[in-house]
Amino acid sequence: MGATVADMPADTVSVTGWGRTAPTTARLIRPRTYEEAAAAVRGCGARGGIPRGLGRAYGDAAQNAGGAVFDMTGLDRIHAIDADGGTVLCDAGVSLHRLMEVLLPLGWFVPVTPGTRYVTVGGAIGADIHGKNHHVSGSFSRHVLSLELLTADGEIRRVRRGTPLFDATTGGMGLTGVILTATVQLQPVETSLMSVDTERARDLDDLMARLVATDDHYRYSVAWIDLLAHGAATGRAVLTRGDHAPLEALRESTRARRDPLAFRPSHLPAAPAFLPEGLLSRRTVSWFNELWYRKAPRARTGELQKLATFFHPLDGVPHWNRIYGQGGFVQYQFVVGRGQEETLRRIVLRISEHRCPSFLAVLKRFGDADPGWLSFPVPGWTLALDIPAALPGLAALLDALDEEVATAGGRVYLAKDSRLRPELLAAMYPRLTDFRALRAEIDPRGVFVSDLARRLGL
Numbered sequence: 425m426g427a428t429v430a431d432m433p434a435d436t437v438s439v440t441g442w443g444r445t446a447p448t449t450a451r452l453i454r455p456r457t458y459e460e461a462a463a464a465v466r467g468c469g470a471r472g473g474i475p476r477g478l479g480r481a482y483g484d485a486a487q488n489a490g491g492a493v494f495d496m497t498g499l500d501r502i503h504a505i506d507a508d509g510g511t512v513l514c515d516a517g518v519s520l521h522r523l524m525e526v527l528l529p530l531g532w533f534v535p536v537t538p539g540t541r542y543v544t545v546g547g548a549i550g551a552d553i554h555g556k557n558h559h560v561s562g563s564f565s566r567h568v569l570s571l572e573l574l575t576a577d578g579e580i581r582r583v584r585r586g587t588p589l590f591d592a593t594t595g596g597m598g599l600t601g602v603i604l605t606a607t608v609q610l611q612p613v614e615t616s617l618m619s620v621d622t623e624r625a626r627d628l629d630d631l632m633a634r635l636v637a638t639d640d641h642y643r644y645s646v647a648w649i650d651l652l653a654h655g656a657a658t659g660r661a662v663l664t665r666g667d668h669a670p671l672e673a674l675r676e677s678t679r680a681r682r683d684p685l686a687f688r689p690s691h692l693p694a695a696p697a698f699l700p701e702g703l704l705s706r707r708t709v710s711w712f713n714e715l716w717y718r719k720a721p722r723a724r725t726g727e728l729q730k731l732a733t734f735f736h737p738l739d740g741v742p743h744w745n746r747i748y749g750q751g752g753f754v755q756y757q758f759v760v761g762r763g764q765e766e767t768l769r770r771i772v773l774r775i776s777e778h779r780c781p782s783f784l785a786v787l788k789r790f791g792d793a794d795p796g797w798l799s800f801p802v803p804g805w806t807l808a809l810d811i812p813a814a815l816p817g818l819a820a821l822l823d824a825l826d827e828e829v830a831t832a833g834g835r836v837y838l839a840k841d842s843r844l845r846p847e848l849l850a851a852m853y854p855r856l857t858d859f860r861a862l863r864a865e866i867d868p869r870g871v872f873v874s875d876l877a878r879r880l881g882l
């Protein structure tokens with residue numbers, strides 16, 4: 425007899441995104457085989473289901489009130505590695521952390537990594553994630569050679585690049601089906617260290633000028649930006665850019681040279697559930713930002729940093745998202761196109777005038793877009809910031825910013841969103857109509873659904 429939902433580990437639990445806002449209750453089903461995954465999809469009931477990876481989307485993309493959530497992390501096998509050609513075939517529940525552990529010793533790195541390595545391959549494709557190398561390497565889907573998708577009819581389809589189903593699935597937020605496996609093209613590296621250049625920018629214009637002038641010299645680039653600085657210092661920033669260090673950059677007879685592909689990220693103790701009242705106040709964040717800016721060198725080149733330090737500093741503090749307390753936090757990320765620098769300036773000014781206590785704010789320049797219909801990146805400027813959800817006036821501020829972004833032809837990132845109003849979605853994502861039509865065709869009963877999809881009418 426085939427697998428049924430009743431045979432699988434399943435619990436009714438409260439589910440949230442990484443920002444811990446808007447929790448809803450769902451039946452969390454954990455398939456251990458592809459047959460179980462198919463049975464879970466066929467038997468998920470009237471409220472439908474949505475695949476979930478490691479829950480790092482900030483908002484409500486991987487939750488489904490009153491329905492099913494398919495926890496795909498139980499399907500996490502690495503099936504094949506081509507160590508010469510640099511490809512990996514793996515289950516979608518494998519994390520990028522695991523891929524790094526396995527692939528770095530072989531001289532390969534994931535082609536795109538976000539600010540945390542605790543995301544799954546399924547989540548990376550579902551949100552079509554971008555990294556610090558977007559201006560050079562595009563988003564994750566650019567490196568996906570093919571994938572297998574479990575669709576609403578319970579069948580498994582092999583989906584090739586260049587097909588409508590591929591373009592609807594990459595960035596499709598889990599709404600076309602459950603990705604079961606993917607074949608991914610990797611990035612060759614000689615060492616597990618990064619060669620990093622750091623510089624300070626005195627204000628937003630200085631920062632943008634530096635990014636435009638020299639970003640193309642670097643594979644990876646990102647700027648931490650002080651959104652509490654005001655007056656002449658509005659938008660001051662610390663710019664860090666770099667590339668994988670070549671073997672010759674490591675000094676002879678050092679431990680690093682003897683074991684150049686070692687990957688041993690360190691961890692601090694988990695963040696406490698609550699920090700003392702007021703620790704994330706404007707005053708303390710402003711003080712922290714001042715310190716961060718001042719401690720950065722005015723200009724330093726060729727510093728060797730561990731991969732984890734350069735790409736994933738927050739992963740060193742497990743559960744850091746708890747520091748915002750019960751109310752959680754909103755991550756707001758938008759992109760506006762090249763030529764919309766004035767809009768960016770206006771938005772940065774508005775955020776800094778509102779005095780948002782945000783110490784995790786980054787600005788990056790995106791390169792060419794990839795074909796995913798709901799893929800977020802377009803060539804231009806993207807700003808991402810964390811804001812405590814309880815900040816007075818936050819809803820009105822972000823609604824106003826959404827309007828500015830939409831008017832400028834930009835968009836907000838669905839993997840971070842928990843609050844966008846549906847009216848603006850079509851302007852932000854012009855391929856929305858195609859996406860809806862394809863979903864209606866391959867999933868006529870609406871099996872795949874999430875809180876995000878209901879809220880925005882995806």
Ligand SMILES: Cc1cc2nc3c(=O)[nH]c(=O)nc-3n(C[C@H](O)[C@H](O)[C@H](O)COP(=O)(O)OP(=O)(O)OC[C@H]3O[C@@H](n4cnc5c(N)ncnc54)[C@H](O)[C@@H]3O)c2cc1C
Nearest residue numbers: 477478479480481538539544546547550553554597598603
């Ligand atoms: C600290 C931090 C830093 C981040 N930095 C970045 C960044 O730099 N760039 C960036 O792009 N994002 C960034 N993110 C967001 C994160 O990369 C994405 O939200 C990613 O989708 C999370 O993957 P996940 O495995 O946790 O998926 P989840 O959060 O569980 O799910 C995310 C989406 O993917 C879908 N999905 C998950 N698994 C599957 C599957 N098997 N099949 C089909 N769909 C699936 C879900 O339905 C959902 O819509 C960051 C998040 C954090 C917490």
